[in-house]
Amino acid sequence: MTAYALAHLHTPTINEDVLVYLERIQATLDPFGGTFIAHGPDVEVREGDWPGTVVVIAFPTLSAARSWYDSPAYQEILPLRTDHIAGSAILFDGVRPGHDPAKMAAAIRAS
Template sequence: MTAYALGNLSPEPVLNEEVFTYLERVQATLDPYGGRFLVHGAPAREVPEGTWPGTLVIIAFPTYENARAWYASDAYQALIPLRTRHVEGDILLIDGVPEGYDPATTAAALRTAAAG
């Protein structure tokens, strides 16, 4: 099942040599784990509900284990300070839904659980 690394990053990063180096090297840390960018630092084009002050990064991995292994890898851990010293944000790792996922099935299970 596909898993994702999501980043909600500051809308005003400090762009400098460390950030450029991070950007130049990050793909090489993803490659061994099958990671690929789906969205990379794009500001929201439209926010129809709520607020979204930052920029979004979405990286897909073949499995959650691949996502965790990438984040914990020595190669990526060495790059993290190049980003975090200049770009604030929140990062999370999350499972996607399986093929054929039906939200109505989830609603039925939640309804049953709520009824006690």
């Protein structure tokens, strides 16, 4: 099942450290099958507050996403971003093929 890493970057500012992070991140993703789905687009807020921008990276599995995030290569460059850009990061599974939200609601009602 495809899994995702999502970062909500509240203060996306560019400086030399962030540029080095950007230059090096793909090499940390490649061994784990990570691919960018979204990378800093302008966002159109429809509900609530959303300061900043978003990054979404897809992985073949949640295990691959965890292994990437915990890898020495990524941990080495992570402070280049986190020291300069406030935000949050999460890892999560996507839905299985054929996901049916009505069946999900029925299961919740039944429990």
